[in-house]
Amino acid sequence: MTxxxxxxxxxxxxxxxxxxxxxxxxxxxxxxxxQSRAISGILADLHSxxxxxxxxxxxxEFAEIESLAERIQSYGCILKNLESGLLDFLCERDGRYVxxxxxYGEPSILYYHELHTGFQGRKAI
Numbered sequence: 001m002t003x004x005x006x007x008x009x010x011x012x013x014x015x016x017x018x019x020x021x022x023x024x025x026x027x028x029x030x031x032x033x034x035q036s037r038a039i040s041g042i043l044a045d046l047h048s049x050x051x052x053x054x055x056x057x058x059x060x061e062f063a064e065i066e067s068l069a070e071r072i073q074s075y076g077c078i079l080k081n082l083e084s085g086l087l088d089f090l091c092e093r094d095g096r097y098v099x100x101x102x103x104y105g106e107p108s109i110l111y112y113h114e115l116h117t118g119f120q121g122r123k124a125i
Contacts (some may be wrong), residue, residue, distance in 0.1 A: 006077075018075060
């Protein structure tokens, strides 16, 4: 992955393209989570059909998750959290490097944080 530096404006410009990708990723993650619990039950039953449709669907959804994650990161941002749809965008701000921070559902880039603090250190822009 190539390192890319963003301004707030540049990161906000690509959010309309990223938002549906992140939304799909979150939907798939939720479905996979439910299916993996069902498959765990199937695996516990020695007489079950482990190679059934559920397992095939799960494999296909894992492949789509991987593809979506790669596509999202191809924009130059960093996918930080699959559960909340958290993205970071490297930025130079006030002479130092920080991450612009966006979480799925937020209308735009509203926060940043230091490289070492993570989500808990978010500050309003």
